[in-house]
Amino acid sequence: MSLPMTKEGLAKLEAELAELEERRPKILLSIKEAREKGDLKENAEYHAAREDLGLCEGRISDLRSKISQATVIDPAKMAGDTIVFGAKVKLYSIDFKEEEEFHLVGEGEADPFQNKILTSSPMGQALLTKKVGDTIQVPAPKGLLKYKVLAIKYG
Secondary structure, eight states: OOEEEOHHHHHHHHHHHHHHHHHHHHHHHHHHHHHTTSOSTTOHHHHHHHHHHHHHHHHHHHHHHHHHTEEEOOGGGOOSSSOOTTOEEEEEETTTTEEEEEEEEOTTOOBGGGTEEETTSHHHHHHTTOOTTOEEEEEETTEEEEEEEEEEEOO
16 A cells, blocks of 8 residues: 655654654663562553553554655646645535635645645545535534535645
8 A cells, every 4th residue: 555645744754753763762771770670560660661662662663654655746746637645625615605725635744723634534535536516525523514626726
């Protein structure tokens, strides 16, 4: 499976991976020091460090997987009348009678405050392959939200 992302998105994931790999030896040292203090059953430092190590290892594994599956795409070179990765899409909310814009991005770039959404999100999935004039329905906690595609732009 391929994960589309921009060069910037890949760089963010690689930076986070480097930071976690640098942090891992410090966590291992904390475990060693806590273990030297004696009884592990009631040693909160030991249990906290072990939990921290587990979270760190899990995220490292996740990041390595995503990086290995990354396909770097330059949205500036994209074009067309169909919504794909990198598209900036103007929508009309049928339910709320207002316009909204979304930018479909890859791993490491999602930012809901800037309306940057993952292509794998419910909204992103609903938008993929649609064209101007199409109506989409997006599952949400409140029920289905309906939108009409007004414009598609790349770059």
